[in-house]
């Protein structure tokens with residue numbers, strides 16, 4: 001089931017360095033954009049992305065390179081980095097043998113640019129190009145990935161970071177992105193091709209055996225004593241939840257899913273990210289030159305492993321005490337939900353193994369769990385196991401209404417639940433108010449947990465609401481929220 005990443009713990013002899021340089025080298029080819037008339041229309045940032053097959057040194061010597069599907073020949077795909085308020089224009093060319101789309105996870109884009117096959121656009125056929133174009137209203141850490149057969153397309157390496165810079169970024173010495181992933185590799189470092197098997201679908205999803213940071217099994221992350229790093233974490237794994245402890249350091253959380261949050265130490269000292277979630281940290285490198293500290297992923301009990309070492313160079317400290325500068329980010333322009341006037345709905349997530357007897361609807365027919373599983377399905381939202389992306393909406397909300405959704409996890413499993421096109425405040429968990437009333441686009445529900453989320457339904461269209469464990473999504477755990 002869930003196994004320890006074998007390669008990640010067996011690579012101490014090699015030295016793969018992750019530096020700030022890595023982030024810079026990942027910039028996409030930026031095409032000349034059309035200029036902006038001062039103060040009127042936004043600057044257009046034009047990029048092209050090619051979805052194609054590639055070969056990358058995921059594990060590193062002596063292992064062979066790994067065949068992947070990726071953007072522009074590398075994993076992760078190019079880091080797209082633009083300024084808040086810019087307009088993005090991205091031509092996506094499909095050089096795969098199957099249809100694809102690109103979803104801009106967490107960005108509040110117009111519905112037609114959301115990248116959901118059949119629901120918001122026709123899938124991009126092999127050999128074809130589709131151009132996405134939209135303004136970016138929010139600053140923060142986001143990412144992009146296909147929404148077509150994502151359990152395999154994302155699982156084979158199609159994803160990249162999308163960073164929207166604040167007009168006035170907080171002062172740091174380095175701004176670094178770690179795109180985390182988890183792979184199921186064979187001895188030859190080839191990807192195991194058992195995508196979408198019923199065991200993964202009906203249990204914890206495709207949890208793998210090899211963790212990577214920016215497409216490499218990492219060994220160390222080189223830092224200089226005294227420097228302040230803004231570390232942007234993105235969990236691009238199909239199913240693995242990461243719970244990172246930074247030994248000897250005291251990270252501060254400053255943003256969740258790209259949205260600013262009151263700066264705080266992570267609960268229990270551990271930075272927890274479910275699939276698709278992002279966390280921005282401020283990390284002051286308070287160790288001494290030459291020091292070495294481990295970053296441990298200890299989310300699954302008994303399966304802890306060392307993700308990498310933070311390795312201090314011998315350079316003299318950049319400063320003796322941490323940088324005295326603000327770490328609080330300014331808020332994005334999100335509409336504040338009116339809780340007193342909000343309309344309320346309940347959404348139930350069911351199914352999976354150990355969930356008890358369940359009967360559900362699939363393609364308009366009643367089925368029990370056993371029959372559902374014969375069709376490769378295992379999960380439901382409000383009693384329905386969704387096949388494909390197009391559905392009668394779970395709920396229809398009037399445009400501009402404030403609403404509170406009660407998300408009830410009636411299963412024995414974790415689920416990161418993602419709503420497209422919006423950010424929402426997580427206002428309660430199991431009935432208790434949350435401390436930070438954090439804005440998120442993906443809320444991680446623990447087994448049997450209930451959370452209330454609140455938002456203003458201000459982006460019209462049909463939006464997916466689904467579990468971001470991609471095997472759970474494929475196994476029925478999705479639905480549509482209509483804003484009309």
Ligand code: C2O
Nearest residue numbers: 103105276418464
């Ligand atoms: Cu990150 Cu519906 O997806």
Ligand code: CU
Nearest residue numbers: 415467469472
């Ligand atoms: Cu799930």
